[in-house]
Amino acid sequence: MxxxxxxxxxxxxxxxxxxxxxxxxxxxxxxxxxxxxxxxxxxxxxxxxxxxxxxxxxxxxxxxxxxxxxxxxxxxxxxxxxxRNDVPTGSLTIGASEALTSCRLPQILLEYKQMYPEVNLSIISIDNKNVTAELQQGNIDLALVLKKNNWETKDLQVEKIKQEQMVLITPLKDKQKCISNTVLYIERTCAYKSIFDDYIKDHYIEVEGSVDFGSIEPIKQCVMNGLGISMLPYFTVKKELENEQFNGKVVKDEQYGVSSFVTYHKDKWVSPAMESMISLIHTCSKEWD
Structure with a gap:
């Protein structure tokens, strides 16, 4: 043939x-x-x-x-x-959740481009529930996502990067209003939406309704202004906590935790560009808070 x-x-x-x-x-x-x-x-x-x-x-x-x-x-x-001469070239498309795109990826991308300028990078923001489909359809080469600590799926090669610290954020005392226990979520399909629900139930927190947002930034602004409470990964609120813009309670119980994962389809050929990106993500993660 x-x-x-x-x-x-x-x-x-x-x-x-x-x-x-x-x-x-x-x-x-x-x-x-x-x-x-x-x-x-x-x-x-x-x-x-x-x-x-x-x-x-x-x-x-x-x-x-x-x-x-x-x-x-x-x-x-x-x-x-x-x-190939094992020097990364070509193109690489990465899908990432909103929080990781904003807070984790910029430094990784900067270092990667400095090391491998011949690789054309594309970054796509992906919905948490669509990770497997995006990889199966070949829309992205690899994904960087936040999932529950024990996440795995049979169709994907999954590598845990870091177990993230979750924080319950609440308004400062002088900002608390009658609706301060409104629950603020980031998209219903987010990994830590269900975790937050479990935390509320297990700790008997009285809530007064909820509001869904498409990104983290408006949630932080609402908490700063006394309009609700939320649970977010520490790395997304580190600056605000250091500047005392709202209160934060570290959630130590691992059952309410999430982890950062890098994942790709199990049948995907790992190109030099992809292999070097995965390696760099692991290296950079050692410096993450």
């Missing part, structure tokens, strides 16, 4: 006719026809139904198509591995 035959097969599927595929590939139409005949002969199955000038995949052709793509991808991967 020759790679060029698979390329021809894929191009016919994409273009819809033998002629358009021949034009795209720079072959004579007879060469394209011969490629498919040889491939069909080797497989002992027809790949296309010829309906005039148009062609459609046979049932077997539809089954064979994803395997052809996989073979071509593997060939490309082998060539890249054989030719």
């Amino acid at each position: 020759e790679l060029r035959h698979l390329v021809t097969f894929k191009t016919i599927v994409e273009k819809g006719t033998f002629k358009k595929a021949a034009d795209q590939l720079g072959y004579a139409q007879s060469s394209v026809t011969n490629h498919i005949k040889e491939l069909e002969g080797e497989l002992n199955q027809p790949l296309f139904d010829r309906l005039g000038k148009q062609v459609t995949l046979t049932t077997f052709g539809k089954q064979f198509f994803p395997y052809a793509i996989k073979i071509m991808d593997l060939y490309k991967e082998i060539i890249e591995k054989a030719n």
Whole structure:
């Protein structure tokens, strides 16, 4: 089975006719026809139904198509591995939760770009519940997320980076108002939303309604102004606590904790760019509060 035959097969599927595929590939139409005949002969199955000038995949052709793509991808991967000099190049797309994008990633990205300027980086903010789907669909190469301490999933390679300290933040005494026990959440799908709910229930905290936010910053502003309480990772409120802009109670019980994880699809080829990013994340995490 020759790679060029698979390329021809894929191009016919994409273009819809033998002629358009021949034009795209720079072959004579007879060469394209011969490629498919040889491939069909080797497989002992027809790949296309010829309906005039148009062609459609046979049932077997539809089954064979994803395997052809996989073979071509593997060939490309082998060539890249054989030719690479282990210096990270190319592109790398990282998905990250809002808190980590704001507070953890900037320093990592700065150091990475200084070390590997040839890598084109893309950062995508992802919803916590969509991490697996984003990786499975190939929209991102790896993800940096906050999840419960024991998080794992069968489809992903998961590496725990750091167990994070959670803090219950409340308004300063002179800012407390009649609605100071309004619960302030960051998105319902966030890992620590359910943790906060458990904490409230277990500690018999009386609440007076709730408000959901799409990011952490407005939550901090609301607590500063006496409009509610929240539970957030320490690294997101460190500056405000040091400046005494609101009160903070460290939550020491690990059952209310979250961790930072780096994760990627278990079948994903780890490129030099990706491998070096994962290594740098682990290195930088040693300096995290």
